[in-house]
Amino acid sequence: MVCGEEKVILDEEVFAVILALAIVASSIGIALTWRPFGERFVAIGLLDESCKIGVYPKTAALNQSLKLCIYVYNHMGKPIAYQVMYKVALNTSQLPTTSAPSVAKPLGKWLGALDNDRDEQFFAFVRIPWDRGLLGRNISLVFELWVFNTTTGSWMYSGVWGHIWVEVVG
């Protein structure tokens, strides 16, 4: 402060900084209020019979029923109708990709509806098909997530799936 200058109780620079912070915070607040919905996606998780990640079956007998837990999550910004399809892939080429479902035929399905930002867990009892040719082979239990598309009026593969490998024993 220069000698003779009028003394200001509230420092002008401090006041300017506080005001600038308030303007920035308000701008962010307004932008967040009117922001469009972010990335839209659905997710599926394959869990063990305790609905946890970890203890998956390594082997399975023919026609044996396995208890697994399926987790589905919706972040599409709207309610969805979903379908989880169970298939058995005999090798890696039969596994689904992010753009195409598995070529194997569906052996089971579970349907449901989920609101936006909601998830669901449910038990799935799946059976290894009775085929002696599978004995001793490693097969993959595949769970694909399909979502109902109201534009086309049909079920559409979402591009996400879960799978575990098991050895078929006698």
Place this chain on the structure above:
Amino acid sequence: MKFIAVLLIVAMIVPQVADPCSPDAISKVVRGLEELSQSYVNVTSAVRYADEWLKACGEGNYTEAVKAYTNVSEEVMRLSIFRDSSRLGMLLYKALTTLVFVLIPIAIYLLLPRVYLYLWYSSKKRWFVVKRK
């Protein structure tokens, strides 16, 4: 009166869907839920009914599916009454929030020096002024 009108509409719609698990039926309900959701209507109850309905379809329980389909159709119809008011309510909420955010820097600009001065004087009102020797 509104309730009777809703019942009549439901009675007209429900018999038209022969199979409650057909893609047409699913499409109709899911589209209804999407439209309500985009109008900011709380569709939690309708989605719960839809979940029960689709699960019944998945289990092949036709009787339960018909019952659940009627429930979800009625719920979608009931909620559609709130579509306009919910949309307007959300718009008002966003407009008011924006107004509050706009007013905060102005309030700080106008009130902060006054409040600061008031506090400054209040904290020093018991002070004695002594001439420096």
